[in-house]
Amino acid sequence: MTAASTNGLSNSLAKLRREAAITSRILVMEGLLDYSGHVSVRVPGKDAYYIQPSTDPRSDVDPDRMIMVDFDGNILEGAERRPPFEIPIHGEIYRARPDVQSVLHCHMELAIWFTMMEGVQLVPMRSRAARWVSGIPTSNDPTHIKTKEQGEILARDLGPHHAALMRAHGVVMVAESAPALLVDAVHFDENAKAQxxxxxxxxxxxxLSRQELDLLxxxxxxxxxxxxxxxxxxxKAEKAGVISSEWxxxxQA
Known part of the structure; x- marks a missing residue:
């Protein structure tokens, strides 16, 4: 690999880490992420992803402190820091879904309520909810997803869909990038509020009917x-001091 290509890869990885950090900070600003939960981004060309340290505040995620973890949970970069306990969520989803480039696990209150009501299912109500036309399944394990087996079950429950609810616990969402994940999280919450x-x-x-969803x-x-x-x-985040003007x-460059 030439010096130019090495520098290009380094810049690309730095951008991925920065986008994951910005997404985390904005999700906190919008009330969609709090003291727990995590955003990860896939590392191109590797069976690995970046994720924040477990105890770092989600409101202050630092791109330079993010940890590279492989799909089996081994730390490849940042060994002096500890990743979240629930890394099997991320590793097993990335393993099962090569199309997914970013994963969010959070505890979106309104969405969780739909796992605690008999006979009520979260469905696409607003136009941007066409993103979930294929369905919003519920995974029935309410505990922390800390083992490979639990991660495999959650990934299987998610299947080909873009979001899944976790019984009395939280939400997992997937997208083609961290910015896309942020947008999806905003619309997912809007849809849950509407219903x-x-x-x-x-x-x-x-x-929304199937015909309406197809049109959308x-x-x-x-x-x-x-x-x-x-x-x-x-x-909005820059004005609020959530991210730096440099970021x-x-x-925007």
């Missing part, structure tokens, strides 16, 4: 939409 508000009004939810999928401009919202949240400029 809950209908239920609280004493009315029967009317989810056909008209989707995902790359444009993700870029638009990523820039919006970058600017915002590097992402």
């Amino acid at each position: 809950m508000q209908v239920l609280q009004a004493g009315q029967k939810p009317v989810p 999928e056909k008209s989707e401009m995902r790359e444009f939409h993700v870029g638009k919202l990523w820039n919006y949240y970058l600017r 915002a400029k590097e992402e």
Whole structure:
């Protein structure tokens, strides 16, 4: 590998770590991530991913402190730091889903409620929820996912879908990048709020029909939409002091 290609790879990996850190900080700013939960990004060309240290505040994730972990949980970079206990969530999803480039595990309150109501399922209500047209399954293990076997079960329950609920525990979401994951998390929460508000009004939810979802999928401009919202949240986070102006400029360059 030439010096130029090595430098290019280093810059690419630095960008991935920065995007994961920014996504974590913005999710905290938006109330979708708190003292627990984690964002990871796949390392190109390796069976590995970057994830934050277990005890670092999610509001202050530092790209330079992120740990590289392989799918079996071995630390490849950052051995002086400890990754989250629930790394089997990430490793087994990446192993099962080569299309996935970023994984979020969080404890989105409204979404969790839908795992604790009899006969009520979270369904696509708002237009951006067409992202979950294939379904939003529930994985029934309410404990921390700390073993390979648990991770395999969760990955199997997620299947080909873009999100899964975890019974009385949390949510796992997957996407093609950390910025896309941020956008999906925002819309997932919006959709859960919409359905809950209908239920609280004493009315029967009317989810989007299959025909409506098909129309929405056909008209989707995902790359444009993700870029638009990523820039919006970058600017919002910069103004709030959640991320530095330098980070915002590097992402918008």
